[in-house]
Amino acid sequence: MLRFVGGRLVQIAITFFLFLTVVFFLFQAMPGDYTKQFIMNPRIPPAAREALKVRLGLTDSVWGQYVNYVRNVFTGNLGLSFEHYPREVWDVIKERLPRTAILFLVASVMAFVWGFPLGRYIAWKRGQTLDYTITVAGVLFYTIFTPLLALMLLFVFANQLGWFRTGGFLTPRLWLTPPSSPQSIFIWLAATLAGLGTWAVLARFATRRIGHPRPRRLAQRGLVVVGVGLAGLGWWASGLGPFAWDIVWHMFLPVLAVTLIAFGGDMLLMRDSMLEVIREDYITTAKAKGLPDKVVRDRHAARTALLPLVTSFTLSIGFVVSGGIVTETMFSWKGMGLTYLNALLIQDYPMAMGCLIFTGILVLVAHLVADLLYAVLDPRIVY
Amino acid sequence: MALLTVQDLTMHYRTKLGGVHAVDGVSFAMAEGEAIGLVGESGCGKTSVAMALLRLLPDNAQILGGEILFEGRDLVKLSEHEMRKVRWRSISMVFQAAMNSLNPVYRVGQQIIEAIQQHLSVSEREARSRVAEHYNLVGLDPKLMDRYPHEYSGGMKQRAVIAMALACSPKLIIADEPTTALDVIVQDRILRRINEVRAEFNMAMMYISHDIAVIAEVAERIGVMYAGWIVEMADTVSVFKHPAHPYTIALMSAFPSIKGDKRVLAQLPGEPPNLLAPPSGCRFHPRCPHATAECVDEAPRLEEIDKGHFVSCWHPQRRSQ
Known part of the structure; x- marks a missing residue:
């Protein structure tokens, strides 16, 4: 019984990691990013949007973002929500x-x-x-x-x-x-x-x-x-x-x-x-x-x-x-x-x-x- | 006095295509402590007779006529509530598929105790010791009673099911193909054991099988069924030595014997009749080598041709094998 549960927990950890990876790249595959919703807003010029992208870390390489994210998740840090900024996702x-x-x-x-x-x-x-x-x-x-x-x-x-x-x-x-x-x-x-x-x-x-x-x-x-x-x-x-x-x-x-x-x-x-x-x-x-x-x-x-x-x-x-x-x-x-x-x-x-x-x-x-x-x-x- | 008298029992299954004449005018009697056997091909109505005795027929079955007198009471007329008291207490059953007749999620002993406590007012502990007794009787280790069915082997399950049938010391036990699923050696051992227990406790026993050899070993009298009828009924020796009905003769010559000369096993031409529209007259006439116009027109009645030897045939055969 304990062996079974132990084995299943290891399986769960591996499955979870794969799940995380797939989901992350799926999101990256979507066209555009968070800043695109401000495109039509005349009060936010392109320069401000670029600055926002940099601040949110969206200009980093995909791999860099991925490694960062996975490391954060496994240390219990889900990051900040863009929309509810500066509230944490976990919050x-x-x-x-x-x-x-x-x-x-x-x-x-x-x-x-x-x-x-x-x-x-x-x-x-x-x-x-x-x-x-x-x-x-x-x-x-x-x-x-x-x-x-x-x-x-x-x-x-x-x-x-x-x-x-x-x-x-x-x-x-x-x-x-x-x-x-x-x-x-x-x-x-x-x-x-x-x-x-x-x-x-x-x-x-x-x-x-x-x-x-x-x-x-x-x-x-x-x-x-x-x-x-x-x-x-x-x-x-x-x-x-x-x-x-x-x-x-x-x-x-x-x-x-x-x-x-x-x-x-x-x-x-x-x-x-x-x-x-x-x-x-x-x-x-x-x-x-x-x-x-x-x-x-x-x-x-x-x-x-x-x-x-x-x-x-x-x-x-x-x-x-x-x-x-x-x-x-x-x-x-x-x-x-x-x-x-x-x-x-x-x-x-x-x-x-x-x-x-x-x-x-x-x-x-x-x-x-x-x-x-x-x-x-x-x-x-x-x- | 007879323990059980079945008189003219007629039962149909209602289907979309019409009524299936599964059991038609079946009559027989059993004395206390007697062992009888019912043989016949699959679908000839053996199991339907057994299920009718316990009134455990499917929803679409209907007892159209006849009576089942058990200890003087007509079981056909009993209310469901009264019938529940007869089940297992007076008539119990060893089912065709013993492998599946135990609930997989309960301990085997518990399933027997449940039956005991339903009918006898005994404490849990008394019921347990009763189960242990019956386990010993059928040759099972009483320690096994706290195991689940899937932990039993086929033979063990069969023994447990028999112990369960014995649990309330019923007057009559119906054993429907009790050993068909088992290998021959286990089969033989279990049959012997059942027979010893039956004799010891003076229980009546009704064996149902398609295998006349199995029945011959344990039954004192044999009833041969064909297409919902009992076509011949006599003591075991007579059925083997002087079978009178052409169907019984065909049945006998279809199984090999290790004694006597070598012979070709006879095959019966044709197939069992469709019971939605059974043949006119004698139901066996389309396959019978001795059929005459009389057989086509009129149904024969079960008649006594020798003492205790009943045959339902217009041309009973009188030859010994």
């Missing part, structure tokens, strides 16, 4: 990464929580009208053109009903004199979510020994409600409640959009995987043993069918940055996706490279985690 990412991570984590978890049981259910009731209806709905969500879904959500819930804002991270009017920076409130919000998630898992664990399903479920839900209540009370007592709520309110539609799309995928994958497992002989055996239908479905079929879903879930975490470009643009959610897109458009190389470095790291680590999870879940796989 910008530190602010934006949590926003993307929370958006996608919440949506992924919700999609999983709904998609897994529903996929399991319709696979068990295969061939019935309900199965077809839900499958068609799932395909619809899964294949819908993301901007279209976003526009529809915005039109219905923001424009027509007016329940939510059309975009952004917060309502500026409310934050004229904030008691604390939006970033720190957001981090606290994220911490609250993480805490509640842990609490829910612990509640499940603590009530495991209760024999009957009904009181067990009741105890579980009770504990979760208590946790949510305590968190709400904490925010209210701190006086920061309205500010936190403002952020949550802005998060609602983007989370809904990502959830719907991911939900379709999770549900269809679970259904498919279940249908495959149901045909296995050990399911017939389980039925022949006289086990109740639900036990056969949950303990025998779903447990094995879960494996591909876990992989897909873990790997999808790695792609949040790239996947976020469309969603974040549609909802003007200033996360990694939107930051990357902007940086790319104005050729702010260090910023764009910084975003891609995080995508790369996330993807590589997600693959490693998926491999390890697989070994935990499937006894047939041993490293």
